[in-house]
Amino acid sequence: MISSEWILGEDVVDEMQVMSLNAESRSALIDRAALESQLQQAGIAELVAERCPHLYSDVMVFASATQVEQMRAVIAAVERVVSLPGWSAVASSSGAQGVFFGYDFHLNADGAHLIEINTNAGGGFLNALLLESQQAPVLPGTSLAVPHPEQVFLEMFLNEWRRARGDVPLKTVAIVDEQPESQYLYPEFLLAKAMFERAGITAMIADPSAFELRSDGLYLGAAKIDLIYNRLTDFSLASTPNLLEAMSAGRVVLTPHPEAYARYADKRNLARLTDAVALHALGADVADIAMLQAGVPQTLMVKPEMEEQLWAERKQWFFKPNSGYGSKGAYRGDKLTKRVFAEILQGDYVAQRLAVPGERLVPQAEGDAALKYDVRCYVYDGQIQLVAARLYQGQTTNFRTPGGGFGCVRSLT
CATH class of the missing domain: 3.30.1490 (Dna Ligase; domain 1)
Incomplete structure (x- = not known):
């Protein structure tokens, strides 16, 4: 656990201001009208209203500069450890790095605590849209996202393609999940599809059963698919042998892929990341071991x-x-x-x-309520692209809480 004794001098002021802002239900309310306008422009407003009434929180969440720096340091330490030769027996065969890693943290008075890593983290496109809609210049703190995140997302996919295929043009992308139209985050699939199409890339959304593996590639109807944006939660692809064979045979580029899951997201890796003796034997840097001991429960x-x-x-x-x-x-x-x-x-x-999550006071119809939140860092190749919160009541995030959902995160610097 990261001791609050690390927080000295001006950082104490930051922590107190963060606590104060997060404890004010009317501080930094989002501009709902601006968000609705952005959803309308994207063509998903009705779908979100009908299916996802608690997709976006009413408030923004604040983090201290110390907490943000701790998150960055823990992510960097994980990336270095996972790259060590003895970390994984699974050799990467696809060439792809893996898009949209999600490093999920609980922030509290003792610092930032990495609770898990996901290798097909949802919400990146939806949070980029939220950020784009909120342009008020008087908000305290700074937004935790790269400039123009959608362009960065596109370049991420293009880089995945180049790593596997070099200079061959990327022509067709399939966004794949089981029964995609029934998925809660289906609106995000539509945002991803639109992004690819604006870049001149043909994009389709499909169930894995719709594909046909042929000798010259993987097909969806008459279209030969170059790259699959994988949103499946069968991380090994055991239930989709057509996709597994296509990826293994090099007939399609699939990202994120099973090797990334095995190296990062299998929960047993959290035990390895907190085992100082095993990390030392692996050859991990002493400073990285200390950071992981402090930042991973x-x-x-x-x-x-x-x-x-x-x-x-x-x-x-x-x-x-x-x-x-x-x-x-x-x-x-x-x-x-x-x-x-x-x-x-x-x-x-x-x-x-147990690392308790932070709390944010939000307005609800029956009065103010303290919601829990976690913070997700969307990461590609070790670099943070965007940071977002998920606010909720109950044991875990659920997108069923009035006033909860995805929220902007702002850092006090």
Whole structure:
């Protein structure tokens, strides 16, 4: 845990101002009219209103310069450790780096705490649209995003293509998920499709079952697909053998890909990142080990013989399935029943030391409410492109909380 003793001098003022702003329900409300106008221009306003009423929060979230620097330092340390020769037995065969890594943090008085890494993090396009709509010059702090994030996103995909295919032009992209039109974040798929089309690239949204693997490539109808933007939560592609074979045979570029998931997002990697002895044996830098010990909550791989210890300490732990996503199957220890705990002991789970999320006061119809939030850093090739918050009530993010949803993050510098 990062000690508040690190925060000295002017940083104390930053922390106090952040706490004050996050505790004011009427501070930095978003411009809903401007957001609605942007959604209308993008052609997704009706879809969002109908399907995703709590997609965007009413408020912005504030972070201190110290917390932002801690997030950057932890991300950099992870990237260096994961690049060490002995980190992964899975060799990258695709050439692609992997788009939209999501480094998710809890921010609190003790600093920034990395709770997980995702390799197909949703929300990048939706948060870029939110940022573009909010142009008020009088807001405190600074926005945490690169200039013109959509252009940066496009260049990211083009770079993925170049890494695999060199100077061959990218002509066709498929955005792939199971039953994509039924997905909660389907509006984002439409934003991605529009981005590619503005760049002169043919783009389609499809279910993996719609593809046909031929000797000369992967086809969607009559169109040969060059690149797949992978939004599937079957990270190994075991349930989509046509895509797995196409990727393995080099007939399509797929990003993000299973190798990226194995190297970064499998929850067991969190246990490795907090094991100082193993990191030292791997050859990790002493400073990186210290940063990871400070910035990643202790994580253990759950084993049946740990039953007595973990049950006695359950209020200190958060339990996550190794291959889970979107908080599915995740439990706070203090909410566990004996039955569920028994299932966890026999399943493939990790236990992560509880790092409480920050809170942001938001206005609701029945009065102000304190919502929890986490902070997601969208990262490509080690570089932060955009930082966004997700506000919620309950154990985990859910997009069902009035006043909750995605939120802009501003840093006080």
